[in-house]
Amino acid sequence: MDDVLRWRVLPMLVLLASSLVLYVRILPKKSISECSLLPYDHYWITSKRIVTPQGVITGAVEVREGKIVSLVESDYQRGSLLGRKVVDYGNAVIMPGLIDVHAHLDEPGRVEWEGFSSGTKAAAAGGVTTLVDMPLNSFPSTVSEETLRMKVEAAQKKIYVDVGFWGGLVPDNAFNISMLEGLLHAGVLGLKSFMCPSGINDFPMTNSTHIKEGLYVLAKYNRPLLVHAEVVLDSKNNEGLLDGDPSSRSYATYLKSRPPSWEEAAIKDLLAVAQDTKPGGQAEGAHVHIVHLSDAKASLDLIKDEKRNGPNGASISVETCPHYLAFAAEEIADGDTRFKCAPPIRDVTNRQNLWEALIDGHIDMLSSDHSPSVPELKLFDEGDFLRAWGGISSLQYVLPITWTYGQKYGVSFPQIATWWSERPAKLLGQKYKGAIISGNDADFAVWEPEVEFELDENYKTYHKHPNISPYIGRRLSGKVLATFVRGNLVFSEGSHAPAACGSPILAK
Numbered sequence: 176m177d178d179v180l181r182w183r184v185l186p187m188l189v190l191l192a193s194s195l196v197l198y199v200r201i202l203p204k205k206s207i208s209e210c211s212l213l214p215y216d217h218y219w220i221t222s223k224r225i226v227t228p229q230g231v232i233t234g235a236v237e238v239r240e241g242k243i244v245s246l247v248e249s250d251y252q253r254g255s256l257l258g259r260k261v262v263d264y265g266n267a268v269i270m271p272g273l274i275d276v277h278a279h280l281d282e283p284g285r286v287e288w289e290g291f292s293s294g295t296k297a298a299a300a301g302g303v304t305t306l307v308d309m310p311l312n313s314f315p316s317t318v319s320e321e322t323l324r325m326k327v328e329a330a331q332k333k334i335y336v337d338v339g340f341w342g343g344l345v346p347d348n349a350f351n352i353s354m355l356e357g358l359l360h361a362g363v364l365g366l367k368s369f370m371c372p373s374g375i376n377d378f379p380m381t382n383s384t385h386i387k388e389g390l391y392v393l394a395k396y397n398r399p400l401l402v403h404a405e406v407v408l409d410s411k412n413n414e415g416l417l418d419g420d421p422s423s424r425s426y427a428t429y430l431k432s433r434p435p436s437w438e439e440a441a442i443k444d445l446l447a448v449a450q451d452t453k454p455g456g457q458a459e460g461a462h463v464h465i466v467h468l469s470d471a472k473a474s475l476d477l478i479k480d481e482k483r484n485g486p487n488g489a490s491i492s493v494e495t496c497p498h499y500l501a502f503a504a505e506e507i508a509d510g511d512t513r514f515k516c517a518p519p520i521r522d523v524t525n526r527q528n529l530w531e532a533l534i535d536g537h538i539d540m541l542s543s544d545h546s547p548s549v550p551e552l553k554l555f556d557e558g559d560f561l562r563a564w565g566g567i568s569s570l571q572y573v574l575p576i577t578w579t580y581g582q583k584y585g586v587s588f589p590q591i592a593t594w595w596s597e598r599p600a601k602l603l604g605q606k607y608k609g610a611i612i613s614g615n616d617a618d619f620a621v622w623e624p625e626v627e628f629e630l631d632e633n634y635k636t637y638h639k640h641p642n643i644s645p646y647i648g649r650r651l652s653g654k655v656l657a658t659f660v661r662g663n664l665v666f667s668e669g670s671h672a673p674a675a676c677g678s679p680i681l682a683k
């Protein structure tokens with residue numbers, strides 16, 4: 176009997192106990208959806224600071240099957256929510272998720288620069304719930320139905336947030352209506368073109384005639400054209416600089432090589448063509464959006480003048496980016512090519528003027544223009560501003576940057592929601608995004624504005640190459656606690672949901 180106990184019953188008991196342990200460990204995993212760190216599809220999130228179009232309220236947002244179904248303004252403390260599934264965020268701010276209308280994720284073709292997985296993980300960790308990928312820097316560029324399909328295919332099962340796509344307007348398709356229509360029909364949210372060389376071989380620049388043609392086609396679809404508005408007026412400034420010339424390390428040299436007059440001349444030409452978007456015009460229904468405005472003087476004045484015509488004027492809008500609001504030319508060390516971008520970061524007065532224009536509503540919105548590359552292309556050893564790749568890496572940090580550098584101007588939560596959610600949603604034609612109201616997608620950024628952190632090499636960044644970002648080494652305030660995309664808790668306290676369940680956004 177002793178032997179029987181030892182050799183038969185004991186091993187069975189051990190087996191039973193271990194399978195019980197296994198069962199208990201597996202059980203919670205099974206019940207949690209792979210897409211969300213929160214295992215419910217009907218729940219409430221509560222906080223003392225919820226940013227709604229009517230102002231900042233204390234209350235609860237009810238979420239069901241990915242949508243906001245009600246908003247309760249009250250001291251939510253228990254009472255009616257007793258016994259419900261509630262996530263209480265206390266004093267943290269609940270805002271509509273950020274919508275970044277301008278990001279380069281570089282997939283397919285240049286995944287070593289970024290990629291859908293790393294880029295959208297960074298977006299989720301930064302409170303960005305929707306982003307729109309630019310048609311260039313990936314390979315091939317998104318300029319046809321076929322190349323859009325390659326993008327959408329590449330994004331499958333890799334995106335942690337919702338992702339839309341811009342198509343490219345290039346000389347090849349500008350006069351080829353069926354090619355452009357194929358691209359629009361396949362679902363790009365609009366088109367993007369460059370008025371100067373883009374730095375990418377298969378993305379050549381367009382002139383006013385191409386842009387005019389593009390606008391006629393866009394008008395039929397009610398979609399926007401985004402334009403990189405700089406024209407090369409004269410590259411004399413770089414002439415005489417030989418390879419290895421020490422002055423190519425100087426930021427001042429780079430700044431002079433792309434003067435504000437390049438932006439001004441481009442915007443002047445662009446606004447002339449944009450006249451067709453006026454009510455009754457040949458391109459009525461199309462819209463012109465100027466990306467990454469840097470010059471807050473003559474270029475901004477042209478935009479302001481056009482906007483003065485109100486609804487009878489051309490249909491235009493403009494964005495600027497956090498790097499133009501955070502940095503100034505005077506502070507950029509020679510050789511520090513992390514700061515190289517086009518148009519360039521200008522002087523302290525210009526930065527101040529950009530902030531004022533944003534606050535006064537002359538600049539409509541913000542975007543990251545997250546445009547990374549491999550570190551080698553930044554030429555850190557040579558520090559050559561003229562030959563280094565231009566583009567700032569920032570996607571994960573845009574919310575704390577806007578908040579931190581906006582303190583000086585008394586920026587409020589509703590302003591951030593306007594610049595980063597409401598107006599971007601409108602540009603994209605996304606009716607169910609951009610605000611915390613019943614019926615909208617349950618896209619939220621939950622963050623703690625008062626929490627400060629050091630953006631050093633220990634900070635967990637999901638961009639593929641954190642060290643190329645000029646924000647490394649800065650102290651920022653505003654920590655993102657949690658991010659919800661269509662009701663899925665995709666990021667929470669440093670972790671992402673196990674599966675990437677963001678949706679591709681294709682226009683219909």
Ligand SMILES: NC(=O)NC(NC(N)=O)C(=O)[O-]
Nearest residue numbers: 312373374516517546565566
């Ligand atoms: N090829 C690029 O990514 N260019 C980008 N580069 C910048 N902004 O420096 C841009 O948006 O123009």
Ligand SMILES: [Zn+2]
Nearest residue numbers: 403466467517
């Ligand atoms: Zn650009």
Ligand SMILES: [Zn+2]
Nearest residue numbers: 277309544546
């Ligand atoms: Zn860009």
